[in-house]
Amino acid sequence: MNKILVGLIWGLILGAIDGATAGFYPETRNLMAGIMVGSSIKGMLVGLLSGWFARKVRSTKWGIALGAAFGLLFAFLVAAMQHAHYLEIMMPGFITGAIIGFLTQRLGEPESARL
Amino acid sequence: MGGPHGQFPSTQLSLLEAASSGATLPNEALERVSALYWKPVYRFIRVKFRKNNEDAKDLTQSFFAAALQRDLFARFDPAKASFRTYLRMAVERFAANQHAAANRQKRGGGIEFEPVEEPAVTAESPEQVFEREWQRQLFALALDDLHAYCEGFGKQLQFEIFEAYDLAGGDRPSYAGLAARHGVAETSVTNYLAWARRMLRQFVTERLRGVTAGERDLRGEMRRLWT
């Protein structure tokens, strides 16, 4: 499978998991559905961009860095929409993005594999 | 015997070539043969016929004198055996004839008595003794040639090192020891030895060529010698 697809799938999975961890906080329990959807979309976006990057550039280091950056960005946007929970959203989002970036580098076929 | 000639081993004429002019061999060729074969024949006679020193010497001299007169070499057929084998068999025949003649004399005359016998000092057969002595004499002559060559061409150092190592009776010195003793590098010791051995081989080959009857005989003897 190509790297963009890898990014989308893992982004979805990890985004969903990340969103699910919001269940630890009692005040968000009733918003779980929305949170999980939003988080999944966030993850997929990060995965898409990381996957696209991974097709062009083979570098685990930069993949992680870029994934983390995208994760941080989208997490910031989400937090900004709510004007709250910046820390709780951005920090895990940052790491999740890093993981997605790593996975898109390691898994899937790079562009050059199809010749 | 084996007079030194201080020049590069000149290609000797084989016996066949030397004999090509006539039925008898020129003196020079005969000298080469006796230089190499005298001692082996002597030792062979001593062991095979149990002669004492004096008798064996006499018999050996007689053999070579007779060989000179009797075109011994002209009857040699290289296809059948090597010259060395042919010569040994000729010695056997000659000595046996002499022995029988001497016995006939004794029987006709007075008391019979056996010549003073010394037990054969070797566990080898007379044939093995003959071959061994032949090898020994061959190398001895070649060493004389090598020595003379080194003297003539200013390679005394090489010969000294060669002598100290390859002719050492007991324990061989180390390369390092030799290098130190002669004031040269250890690699030089290796090179000198390799050179001297190559030269020795050439001298042996030339000596051998002068007492064999052609290329095939020579090659056969070489193969026998070096394996």
Add this chain to the structure above:
Amino acid sequence: MDLNDAVLDHLRHVAALPDVTGTRYELESEIGRGGMGVVYAARDRQLDRRVALKILDSALAGEAQLIAHLEHPAIVPIYETGRLPDGRAFYAMKLVAGARLDHYLDGAPSLGERLRVIRRIGEALAFAHARGVIHRDLKPQNVMVGEFGEVYVMDWGVEAVAGTPAFRAPDARLNQRSDVYALGALLQCMFPGTAPPALCAIADKAMQADPAARYPDAPAFLADIERFQEGLAVEAWSEPLWHRLRRFASRNAVLLWLLAAYAGVKFLVFFLRTP
């Protein structure tokens, strides 16, 4: 000059450089005795380069014809075959400047280096086996490591002379699997003392007394070595759980660190936040 027997024998031995007139070579020195003949360093007068000249005891060209058509970076190239004036066959091949494997190992090369060498040897074997050539006498003395790190396997097709029992498979047949046995023995001797258990297991598997229990061929052996080098599970070794976990952890270190960071961040945020 009177020569005693010992000196005479010695002279016969050292002066025994064969006659090579009629060939284009000049012998320089003897560099080894093995298999069916003697190897000399020689100079090719025509091309003005040094070569190795192997002179066989018999008139058979032997190994030369066997490997002359094998072109492989780890199989020493044959330049020419011929016959000496005394009837013996010889062949000229590349003179490898380097060290024999046993001497090379004295220099304590790294694990990676050793594995590289054993892989080159295995590749040469695989190549030859695929073309129907069995080595039959693989041992450290028959492997050279050149000055640029290139590896050469030499003395092909010669039946092992009594003297290398350590590398000779117990079953009498000489085929691919006996070469695999020797390969295992080589691996073992390349790691005297402490070797990773996976490598020991690979060597043991290659050296099973029952040929059917060994690796079927050189590529299978190589595949396991490769797996070892990539941190994967090795076919020859059923590793204990903790070892498997350790291996997994080292292979996936980055991911595990990221996951740990995620968990850490989550906990941190959670506990920071809670009043």
